[in-house]
Amino acid sequence: MSTTGTPETTPLNEPPLKRAISAKLLILFVIGDILGTGIYATTGKVAGKVGGALWLPFAIGFVVAILTAASYVELVGKYPKAAGAALYTQKAFKVPFLTFIVAFMVMCSGLSSASAAARAFSGDYFQEFTDAVPPTLIAIIFILALASLALRGVSESVKTNVVLTLVELTGLVVILGIGLYAVLTGDGEPSRLGEFQAEGTGYALLTSVLGATALGFFAFVGFEDSVNMAEETKDPVRSFPKAIFIGVGVTGTIYVLVALVSSLLVEYTVLAKSSGPLLEVVKAGGVDFPPRLFALIALFAVTNSALINIMMASRLCYGLANEKVLPRGMGRVLRNRRTPVNGIIFVTLLAIGLVSTGEIEGLGDTTAFLLLCVFAVVNIAVLVLRKDHVEHAHFRTWTPLPVLGAITAIILASPLSERGADVYIRAGVLLAIGLLLWGINKVVLKVHGEE
Numbered sequence: 522m523s524t525t526g527t528p529e530t531t532p533l534n535e536p537p538l539k540r541a542i543s544a545k546l547l548i549l550f551v552i553g554d555i556l557g558t559g560i561y562a563t564t565g566k567v568a569g570k571v572g573g574a575l576w577l578p579f580a581i582g583f584v585v586a587i588l589t590a591a592s593y594v595e596l597v598g599k600y601p602k603a604a605g606a607a608l609y610t611q612k613a614f615k616v617p618f619l620t621f622i623v624a625f626m627v628m629c630s631g632l633s634s635a636s637a638a639a640r641a642f643s644g645d646y647f648q649e650f651t652d653a654v655p656p657t658l659i660a661i662i663f664i665l666a667l668a669s670l671a672l673r674g675v676s677e678s679v680k681t682n683v684v685l686t687l688v689e690l691t692g693l694v695v696i697l698g699i700g701l702y703a704v705l706t707g708d709g710e711p712s713r714l715g716e717f718q719a720e721g722t723g724y725a726l727l728t729s730v731l732g733a734t735a736l737g738f739f740a741f742v743g744f745e746d747s748v749n750m751a752e753e754t755k756d757p758v759r760s761f762p763k764a765i766f767i768g769v770g771v772t773g774t775i776y777v778l779v780a781l782v783s784s785l786l787v788e789y790t791v792l793a794k795s796s797g798p799l800l801e802v803v804k805a806g807g808v809d810f811p812p813r814l815f816a817l818i819a820l821f822a823v824t825n826s827a828l829i830n831i832m833m834a835s836r837l838c839y840g841l842a843n844e845k846v847l848p849r850g851m852g853r854v855l856r857n858r859r860t861p862v863n864g865i866i867f868v869t870l871l872a873i874g875l876v877s878t879g880e881i882e883g884l885g886d887t888t889a890f891l892l893l894c895v896f897a898v899v900n901i902a903v904l905v906l907r908k909d910h911v912e913h914a915h916f917r918t919w920t921p922l923p924v925l926g927a928i929t930a931i932i933l934a935s936p937l938s939e940r941g942a943d944v945y946i947r948a949g950v951l952l953a954i955g956l957l958l959w960g961i962n963k964v965v966l967k968v969h970g971e972e
Contacts, residue, residue, distance in 0.1 A: 540752070540753055542750060542754040542760075544755070544760040546683065547750070547760050547761070547764040548768060549686050550686075550829070551744055551764045551768030551769075552690075552768045553685060553689070553829060554746050554825075554830075555743035555744060556690065557689055557823055557825050557826030558634065558637055558823045558827070558881075559742070559885065560693070560740045560775075560779055561646075561822045562638075562641035562798070563637075563736060563739055563881060563882065564792060564798040565792035565794070565795045566885070567733045567737040567780075568792040568798070569718075569792070570729060570732045571718060571730055571789075572718030572719070572729075572789050573712075573715070573716030573718075574714060574716060574717050574784070575781075575783060576714065576777050577734075578730060579777050579780045580777050581737075582734055582737045582740065583773035584929075585741075586738070586741040586773065587766075587770075588925050588929060589923075589926045590744050590766065591918035591923070592899055592902075592918060593748055594765050594918065595915065595916050595917055596609045596902070597748040597751055598758045598761060598916045599906070599911050600911075602751055602840065605627060605837065606748075606898070607621075607844075608840070608844070609903070610624075610902055612902075612909065613905040618959070621846050621847075622952065623895055625955035625958075626891045626894060626952070627891075627895055629871070629891055629952075629955070630887075630888045630891040630895070631746065631830040631833045631888075632830065632872045632875055634739070634830045635667075635826070635830040635872045635875075636875035636876045636884050637884035637885045638823040638824070638830070639660035639876050640656070641796060641797075641819075641823045641881055642659065642663050643656035643660045643663070644656065646796075646816040647816075647820060649812060660876045661873050661876060664831070664869060664876065665869065665873075667827050668869040671831050671832050672855065672858065672862060673858060673860070681828065682825060685821050685822070685828070688818055689818065689819075689822030692799070692819060692821075696802055697778055697779065699782065699803065699806035700779075700781065700786070702807065703782070703786055704785075709785035710785065711785065713785065714781065714784055731933065731938045731939070732939040735886065735893070735933045735934070736886050736889060738889045738933060739885040739888050740772075741769070741772070741776075742892050743768075744765050746830065746832075746833035747765065748761070750836060752836075752840075758913060782802060797819060799819065831868060831872065835860075835865040835867075837864075838851040838852075838864030839854070839861035842864075847958065849965075851867065852864075871954075879943060879947065883947065886941070886944045887944050887947045887948055890944055893933050893934035894930075894934050896930040897931050900927035901923070901927050903923045
């Protein structure tokens with residue numbers, strides 16, 4: 522077995538995906554995917570759940586993300602192929618139905634994330650420039666534009682990601698600079714950093730923090746997307762450990778600092794009402810930084826998140842079609858561009874449908890819920906697969922980490938997090954669509970005598 526796991530041909534006799542992502546590009550890809558919609562759009566909603574102690578849910582989310590990231594690093598090094606969590610689930614449990622459910626949950630998490638980004642794009646940040654266009658129409662046009670870019674090719678998409686990542690990092694550096702200025706000049710209210718909006722029993726405080734952490738975890742999702750780019754990465758066994766750990770480490774540190782600055786400068790009740798909470802921080806910071814310029818930076822940031830999620834979901838369709846888990850048509854590749862054309866079309870249609878089902882908080886919480894369920898399975902899978910040895914060397918995580926990762930993911934996905942009923946309904950409808958696809962695929966395979 523090669524260290525890259527590159528297939529010369531696929532089961533559909535389609536050309537292989539193009540290996541265009543270097544180690545440095547992969548690091549920026551991971552950072553760019555984690556940064557973006559979560560911190561730019563949901564900071565205020567997290568504050569609404571927890572209060573002024575906004576930094577705490579992000580700090581807990583950082584720890585949970587590191588636990589699961591370690592499991593992903595071991596598994597992508599062991600099996601450097603495109604299907605990610607679905608591949609690991611199938612190898613560990615060999616239950617095709619469970620594999621499909623996990624795969625569809627990952628795909629839908631990416632699409633709900635892209636839809637949340639589309640909603641964030643059309644919200645307060647865009648309205649700094651004009652409110653003449655209906656937000657839903659803006660969100661749909663936004664998704665279609667990104668799908669067109671994804672069709673052009675992985676090289677174009679990843680290079681666009683590099684530019685957008687640098688822009689969104691600039692925006693967060695601006696926020697941190699404003700925070701530093703506030704501290705040096707004595708502005709801000711440090712007492713807010715210890716405020717909790719929950720009153721009464723310790724149980725109320727616990728569920729408030731868990732709910733805020735579950736939503737705030739949306740800001741950390743993204744590192745799992747990168748494993749679906751394994752077949753388009755040069756030397757993935759060596760590239761992924763560095764890329765994922767650096768990506769989660771950099772973004773986690775930035776998130777906690779941005780949360781501290783946001784709470785220091787703005788009341789949590791004000792943050793909670795805004796779909797562009799960091800814009801409120803800029804306006805309250807006492808620094809002459811043009812709000813419209815920051816709004817433009819934020820628009821680039823949420824664009825980056827949506828682009829990467831559409832890329833991820835379409836590659837997942839491609840990988841699962843090659844494994845005969847999804848209908849074969851999902852594996853069709855645009856020959857002149859070598860991009861998964863049918864996968865891109867399918868996920869784009871689903872993303873457009875999701876845009877009309879909720880606002881940023883509901884879509885973001887749906888993303889986090891779906892992925893927390895998947896992360897619980899992945900953390901268990903990494904332990905099961907310890908008995909499966911491969912010929913090449915790869916990263917191996919410390920055994921207690923996936924155990925803790927599974928436990929924390931299950932807790933955050935549980936009703937203890939007090940998420941809204943709309944999240945469970947939306948996730949249920951998405952899974953029902955998945956079950957319909959599963960059934961169609963089973964019938965087709967049976968007709969062709971391939972089951």
